[in-house]
Amino acid sequence: MERLPSWLRQHLAAIRAVVVLTVILGGLYPLAVTGVAQAVFHGKANGSLIEKDGRTVGSAIIGQNFTDAGGNAVARYFQSRPSAAGYDMLSTAASNLGPEDVIDSRDRQSLLTQVCARSKAIGEREGVSGARPYCTADGVGAVLKVFRDRVVSVNQACPAVPFVAAYEGKTVTCATPGEDYAAGRTVPVRGNTAAVVPADAVTAGGSGLDPHISVAYAELQAPRVARERGLDLARVRQLIGEHTTGRALGFMGAPAVNVLELNLALDGG
Incomplete structure (x- = not known):
């Protein structure tokens, strides 16, 4: 049998390599990673979604606005920090504006x-x-x-x-x-x-999707929320404490309050 020309053998080898790598890296590897993630980190792998009364109301790791149809802050809810992306996950971004x-x-x-x-x-x-x-x-x-x-x-x-x-x-x-x-x-x-x-409260985060606010900003909003809901201020502050996360690894960053989880706790009484 006559041997194929060297240039053709090289092209066939390249095609085989592309097919094999596509199957492994484009198919088997993603399936394996997805399977492990679903088995071990099911909730986080699906976006850390939060449900209430059988429907998804948001994510524990993605912020959102608590505004009315006109874009005005709803007084009975704690408000998130500003977002240059409008909390749109498809356009996550910072403003790229600096101190000058x-x-x-x-x-x-x-x-x-x-x-x-x-x-x-x-x-x-x-x-x-x-x-x-x-x-x-x-x-x-x-x-x-x-x-x-x-x-x-x-x-x-x-x-x-x-x-x-x-x-x-x-x-x-x-x-x-x-x-x-x-x-x-x-x-x-x-x-x-x-x-x-x-x-x-006045500066947007780098991602535009921050789900947390500082404890200081939550404390600033507490009297308004308590007044609008007819709740005791001490009860609102207790809920703030219950939904405050500690420093990462015990020493990095600062304690923060998850706004969605806090608002859901308020709605739940």
Whole structure:
């Protein structure tokens, strides 16, 4: 029998290798891993789903919003932290905005203004001060653009009243919409206000799917939830404690509260 040409033998060997590896790595290995996961970690392998009254209401490892049809926070529930992904598992992402993103543009709020606006709104909702460093009283970033002959509160569009009247001997004016202030020196103004609203209440997590909030944020919300549900505040705080996880491995990270599990416990009485 005549031997096949070397180039053809090489192609046939490559095809056999592709078929064998596809069967092993694309079929047998995934089936084996899936089988072990279902047998040993059944609940976690299926997404750590939580059911109530026979229907799936969420996941213990994926956050969700507790809002009405208009996107407003439902007062009787604890609220999750902000999410740049809208808690959509198909678009999990962070905002990719950093600490230098402090000036609003025509079509987008800066990260600083987003934080300030959230803090102001949460303060109003929880009945506490929403003030925080580098934020104005009207909930935007306290940032000045300093020029040789003038100073502009760049995130406060006219006719807003600037958060400070003067800086370095110059009168501070509000920002004229559409004017380019890029040439000015950027000066964020810290102020002397301490934040009451916790950081995780106003900043989104890296994944956009965080199921937990800090104990401090849960404690901040407890009086509102107790009031809306007609419950004793001590009982609400007890439930917070029951749904607080410890530090990873006993020393990593910080204790956190699973929002969905806490809200389900409240609904269960």
